[in-house]
């Protein structure tokens with residue numbers, strides 16, 4: 001068989017079809033769209049069934065913790081009478097240490113049910129550990145493919161820790177240098193092994209995250225007696241937000257959904273020399289923005305993660321602010337967690353200061369921490385890589401050059417991304433090179449994709 | 465010298481620079497796409513020699529032997545004084561009565 005890059009990529013659709021056990025073509029519509037809800041339903045599982053499967057894997061029902069001291073600190077920084085109560089969903093207490101266990105579980109269960117002998121997944125993050133963990137429980141083999149090293153063989157400490165954890169859970173870890181051609185290695189492994197593609201972006205994965213949103217609504221109502229006002233989600237590839245928001249909707253929850261990413265603007269994600277200049281490997285704008293605007297460039301033909309459909313607002317925070325709030329969580333709440341998952345916490349800390357004291361904000365996850373994946377080694381690694389770290393005003397932070405730790409917690413800010421601009425880009429992307437006049441069905445698809453209305457879409461389309 | 469049955473790490477070049485994707489930034493494109501895998505050696509081999517391994521999932525893979533008994537060295541990094549200072553500051557503001 002020809003295993004050159006071009007030859008493998010040419011076999012892509014066939015390989016993916018065999019490796020997901022789902023024919024994505026059947027959801028395509030004549031024009032530019034596809035039937036997203038039909039694709040989500042094609043998993044064949046209701047949310048109750050997914051909860052039952054997850055409980056078989058001891059996943060879910062994580063604690064919802066009120067952060068009273070951190071709320072107190074936010075109130076000291078807020079105007080008189082302001083400062084919403086901040087809660088956090090302790091997803092680190094899932095097996096494998098993050099919400100990704102929910103996402104992996106449904107894929108692994110499906111793979112087992114369909115008779116696959118193993119699973120392959122492409123991820124440098126928590127998801128690899130989650131797939132390895134669920135595969136261990138299901139008695140399946142597991143291969144995790146990571147982008148891990150720069151051309152000098154220097155690895156991101158956080159990613160190396162993930163390799164260790166995957167190996168500890170019985171997986172084979174394939175490590176690569178920087179570059180998006182990783183996808184062709186994944187395809188080749190899928191073809192070679194005949195394993196299931198436990199992609200981050202299939203309907204199985206995203207349906208697995210819906211239980212997180214559903215639990216938040218249930219637990220919050222039981223604890224506080226109403227719906228939260230705001231739920232903040234750390235956003236990268238968009239599955240976390242999409243699944244959570246869908247779960248909230250299924251529970252009839254009225255909370256606004258706000259996306260939060262670490263600002264890494266100016267750094268190129270496929271750049272070898274910048275790879276180790278960033279201190280975050282997920283939850284950042286380098287994934288968050290492109291995946292929102294163009295969700296369908298993942299490892300499946302249509303991604304089930306479509307965050308622009310669900311976010312009411314999208315804010316960024318600085319790397320220094322996230323490290324700072326991670327230390328606050330340890331020092332004030334006794335909760336030592338990984339930094340990347342605290343992106344939404346840094347945003348919530350600031351967002352709470354605009355809300356009234358009787359309002360409530362939920363940070364929907366934490367992640368585990370350990371060697372390499374912790375504020376101290378990550379700051380230490382940054383310093384070794386020539387990043388200037390000092391106390392100051394986070395607004396002066398330049399990704400890849402410095403990390404500014406807020407001189408005072410009141411300096412933590414959020415910056416709004418322009419959702420209107422992102423929605424326009426989404427429409428432009430979706431229309432692409434399509435020549436025919438858009439049908440009503442096309443327009444409806446774009447309305448759903450951008451969470452807007454027909455007038456908005458028609459005016460954007462007219463301006464293209 | 466590594467023995468048959470030893471747990472080793474092997475290295476491969478997946479794509480030489482000239483075969484890499486055209487969409488890459490220059491600094492990435494100037495380098496090959498490299499890959500590392502671990503497994504049990506199927507025959508004795510010298511470090512630097514191309515050899516075959518059987519991986520954790522039972523795959524057979526070939527590559528240059530780079531390490532015998534590979535292990536993890538990542539840790540909690542050097543002392544970062546700022547981390548203590550953050551803790552001290554926010555405890556004082558929250559519990560210590562600063563306005």
Ligand SMILES: Cc1ncc(COP(=O)(O)O)c(C=O)c1O
Pocket residue numbers: 098099100125126127234235236237238239240241282283305340341365366367
């Ligand atoms: C702890 C944690 N939070 C948030 C995210 C972001 O999730 P998504 O890529 O689905 O947006 C990730 C994924 O990498 C993660 O590991």
